[in-house]
Amino acid sequence: ARIAQDLRYALPRNELTVHYQPVVHLPTGQVTSVEALVRWERGGRSPTPPEVFVPVAEETGLIRPIGAWVLREACRHGRHWHDTVPKAEALSVAVNISGRQLKDHRFPDTVRQILHETAFPPASLVLEITESTLVTDAETTSPHIRALRDLGVRVSIDDFGTGYSSLAYLRDLPTDTVKIDQSFVLRGGGDVDTSLIQAILQVGDALDLDVIAEGIETPHQAQRLHSLGCLYGQGFYYSPPLAPKALEAYLTTQA
Ligand code: G
Numbered sequence: 635a636r637i638a639q640d641l642r643y644a645l646p647r648n649e650l651t652v653h654y655q656p657v658v659h660l661p662t663g664q665v666t667s668v669e670a671l672v673r674w675e676r677g678g679r680s681p682t683p684p685e686v687f688v689p690v691a692e693e694t695g696l697i698r699p700i701g702a703w704v705l706r707e708a709c710r711h712g713r714h715w716h717d718t719v720p721k722a723e724a725l726s727v728a729v730n731i732s733g734r735q736l737k738d739h740r741f742p743d744t745v746r747q748i749l750h751e752t753a754f755p756p757a758s759l760v761l762e763i764t765e766s767t768l769v770t771d772a773e774t775t776s777p778h779i780r781a782l783r784d785l786g787v788r789v790s791i792d793d794f795g796t797g798y799s800s801l802a803y804l805r806d807l808p809t810d811t812v813k814i815d816q817s818f819v820l821r822g823g824g825d826v827d828t829s830l831i832q833a834i835l836q837v838g839d840a841l842d843l844d845v846i847a848e849g850i851e852t853p854h855q856a857q858r859l860h861s862l863g864c865l866y867g868q869g870f871y872y873s874p875p876l877a878p879k880a881l882e883a884y885l886t887t888q889a
Pocket residue numbers: 670671672683684685688704730731732875
């Protein structure tokens with residue numbers, strides 16, 4: 635209850651920030667996109683992680699203003715990096731979208747307005763939707779995904795391999811990217827996980843989806859994923875999520 639109370643004031647009190655984690659092209663180390671991750675600094679108290687407050691935002695409906703704010707920040711920063719960072723013109727920005735946001739029939743229009751306001755190119759925006767959100771309430775969400783795709787926005791399936799979507803369902807969804815859940819990478823090394831990662835890479839290949847591995851913490855994991863044919867990855871080995879200024883510095887040293 636306390637979290638719900640405080641969360642109502644988080645936006646007006648400027649307690650929310652967005653951090654960005656680089657996603658790299660494994661063969662070259664080039665940053666191809668960044669994932670936006672919201673942070674909450676609660677006046678004086680220890681930071682509350684998004685695993686804790688995003689579900690509360692969903693239950694209370696606060697996800698609508700908070701989600702729109704995160705999207706606007708991400709597009710605004712993305713526009714700024716396109717304009718100012720050498721070789722960043724093609725950088726994509728990925729934003730996590732929760733189930734309640736996607737189910738809201740106004741959501742595609744909110745995204746359209748934010749793209750217009752920030753002059754961020756739709757093709758540079760990626761919406762990350764978890765596999766379980768995609769499967770739940772598909773009759774409601776599928777038309778919204780199509781409307782978003784019609785804006786030119788791209789869609790990524792997050793936490794892939796942890797939900798229950800059938801391959802036929804995935805085939806018919808207009809998506810662009812899948813993200814291999816970090817549990818497959820972190821446990822890595824074992825034969826079973828290697829086979830599962832290979833299976834996911836083959837599904838990506840068959841459905842013409844880019845595959846991003848999450849949770850890469852060691853050079854060994856990066857090497858192994860690369861050798862399995864995975865082209866993109868993110869994780870603490872490359873960089874943790876960074877505040878906008880620090881991300882800008884990271885991009886600049888890469889360029
Ligand atoms: O670092 P990390 O603690 O940021 O994120 C934890 C979880 O919170 C992840 O599952 C991530 O997808 C989710 N998350 C982070 N930022 C956002 C956001 O802006 N919106 C939504 N819906 N989820 C987010």
